[in-house]
Amino acid sequence: MISCTEFIWVYSELFRFIEARGGEEQLIAFWKGIADEFLGNLRQYVEEDGLEGMHRYWSHTLGEEGGRHTMTLYDDLFVIDMHECPSAKLIFQSGRVEPYPKYCEHCRWLYPPLLKKLGYEAEMDVIDCERGRCRLTVRKITE
Amino acid sequence: MSNVHKDFHGALSFGLQFLDDAYGPEDVQDFLGGLADTVYKPLVNAIRLRGLDALREHWQTVFDLEDGEIEWHDADGTLELHVLRCPAITHMQAHGYAIADHFCEHTRIVNEAVCRAAGYEAEVEYDQAQGRCVQRFRRAAP
Numbered sequence: 260m261i262s263c264t265e266f267i268w269v270y271s272e273l274f275r276f277i278e279a280r281g282g283e284e285q286l287i288a289f290w291k292g293i294a295d296e297f298l299g300n301l302r303q304y305v306e307e308d309g310l311e312g313m314h315r316y317w318s319h320t321l322g323e324e325g326g327r328h329t330m331t332l333y334d335d336l337f338v339i340d341m342h343e344c345p346s347a348k349l350i351f352q353s354g355r356v357e358p359y360p361k362y363c364e365h366c367r368w369l370y371p372p373l374l375k376k377l378g379y380e381a382e383m384d385v386i387d388c389e390r391g392r393c394r395l396t397v398r399k400i401t402e
Numbered sequence: 403m404s405n406v407h408k409d410f411h412g413a414l415s416f417g418l419q420f421l422d423d424a425y426g427p428e429d430v431q432d433f434l435g436g437l438a439d440t441v442y443k444p445l446v447n448a449i450r451l452r453g454l455d456a457l458r459e460h461w462q463t464v465f466d467l468e469d470g471e472i473e474w475h476d477a478d479g480t481l482e483l484h485v486l487r488c489p490a491i492t493h494m495q496a497h498g499y500a501i502a503d504h505f506c507e508h509t510r511i512v513n514e515a516v517c518r519a520a521g522y523e524a525e526v527e528y529d530q531a532q533g534r535c536v537q538r539f540r541r542a543a544p
Contacts, residue, residue: 260464260485260488260489260490260508260509261414261508261509261512262464262467262468263406263407263408263409263410263411263468263490264405264406264464264467264468265441266410266411266413266414267410268440268441269414269437269441270410270413270414270417272433272436272437272440272441273417273421273433276421276432276433276436277420277421277424280424280425280429281424281425285424289417289420292416292420293413293416296416296500297412297413297416297499300409300497320407320409323405323406323407323408324405324407325405345405355440355441355444356440356441357440
């Protein structure tokens with residue numbers, strides 16, 4: 260069994276492998292597949308509780324993953340400021356695997372498209388991939 | 403318990419199914435076998451240095467962290483790990499995640515690759531639906 264404590268390195272190697280076999284297009288298809296077929300729990304939280312559901316979802320996942328971040332929930336806005344992403348830290352600072360340089364790109368393809376389908380505008384700003392700094396900003400789309 | 407996010411088992415399962423569907427079992431084998439040279443290189447080195455003790459330590463740490471249920475049965479130079487409740491299968495079943503058709507094959511492939519690189523042999527018998535397996539490890543014949 261590949262332990263979930265080893266998964267992030269395996270994930271990164273999988274990105275590299277898929278890109279080598281099928282190019283960037285296939286890698287993006289993989290990331291979209293995760294959003295469409297695996298992130299059902301995020302979709303459910305958001306359908307049930309909107310921005311509060313996002314806050315609950317990421318409180319749980321980021322709480323388990325560790326790292327350092329702040330989450331801000333307004334009536335019409337949800338923001339994650341990631342100061343030190345636990346995954347990026349493992350990839351770029353542990354020395355366990357050769358860092359896959361586009362590792363952080365996967366979050367762009369996993370979260371904003373999924374949230375857009377649910378009626379939200381989401382921006383993923385990768386500030387410094389190697390240091391694990393990024394910001395996810397989500398707003399309710401109003402007509 | 404920090405840094406144990408069991409949903410990663412579901413993401414791995416999705417990735418293995420994606421690889422199998424897109425490229426077939428040979429590429430799944432290539433990918434997983436290659437992890438012995440990268441992600442599992444520290445474990446390979448530890449086995450070279452300390453033999454089966456390093457493997458026992460590795461698995462005990464993993465299953466303690468993930469709250470799995472295991473037993474050890476050793477005999478005649480063979481280290482035998484009985485997984486009675488696999489944390490990955492248990493978590494995916496409990497949360498309704500799709501489990502890759504050949505999910506447990508990854509254990510066999512990774513174990514064999516890691517052990518081969520370290521001069522050891524591994525074999526795995528599993529019952530994926532039940533989340534149980536028996537893993538055996540021994541020094542490779544010269």
